[in-house]
Amino acid sequence: MSLQKVARAKSMAERIISGDYQVQYGFLRDYVLELLNTNPGTTVRIDVYPETSLFITTRTFRRIYVCLGALKLGFKSGLRDFLGLDGEDLDLGPNSNFTFISDRQKGIIPAMEKENMKKQLKGKDLSDQLWECGRATTVNHFNRAMDELKKINAEAHAWVSKIPTNTWAKSHFSGRAHTDCLLNNLCEVFNSKLDEGRDKPIITCLEYIREYLMKRLCVVQKIIDKCEGLLTPTTTTLFEKINTDASNCRFWEITGFPYRHVVCAIWDKIENGENAPHFDEWVHPCYRLSTWKAMYFKKIDPLNGRTMWPKSDCPFTLLPPKHRTPLGMPKKKRMRGVDDPNSQAGRLSRKYLAVTCSKCHNKGHNSRTCKG
Incomplete structure (x- = not known):
């Protein structure tokens, strides 16, 4: 078989497995209705490009926003006012004191x-x-x-x-967020898990993300079922290793962890018969096992097959966004910012490095230009 025939066969197989790129936009509204029916509390917004005339019966897809109800409830149960992305759909009041961490690109x-x-x-x-x-x-x-x-x-x-x-x-x-994170690693880790689904058709891509989150919730739940005590396993490990000195007294206020001098004072009260709570109870509730259980209590429910999806009554037909295939091999990995740990942009080029000759071991030249 020729390479062209093999390429066509592969393309046909991929469409069967992942779905057709253009056709899936026509079912996107039906998919959203099914998602809302099976996962109460979920919010979905579809944004389209505006048209010059109201008589045009098609709309071109621009972007979609999904906030799964189970994850929304889990976040609100976590008792930590800390967001790596946007909090517009978390039912936050005007007096909310949330802390946002950014990747400095938006x-x-x-x-x-x-x-x-x-x-x-x-x-x-x-x-x-x-x-x-x-x-x-x-x-x-x-x-x-x-x-x-x-x-x-x-x-x-x-x-x-x-x-x-x-x-x-x-x-x-301020100490309200109860975290000492200085990097956006939480979001970067999540993004890295979505690489394989980025180039899939729209519904297949959304299902890839939803299924990953379903698996993630189940994995954490298995860990929770094995846990005992007041605090989460990670918190217990960190709490046991606290060895900061008195100059870091604001550590308690920033993270919610009592520093070692506070723990010693509590131990002293307990040993002397005073009525003092165990030092675990002085840790902020966001680190407790009961809070962790509440975060992962609600699960993401599966969807029915496409033949059982409800039909959308929207009069407009969704079209895929305009796409121009660039020259060369397609790029599947996302663009990394200069602050990304794996980015090449922030690394020094060779002209700023001191070259060492492998012959004479002097700096400033290599073995090819060595005159020694």
């Missing part, structure tokens, strides 16, 4: 969108000191770290000083 903080530290100011010592500033848990510790940063690079110090400290330094966190 313009949540415009000042941080214009410039990037890694692009302009490089060096390991500089990077380490910047992390020292971000990890400081008290204002005095932060100020000392910033002074050291100024000694290393005054330009970097001036650039960082322009960014509001409550958006990147632990020392200025």
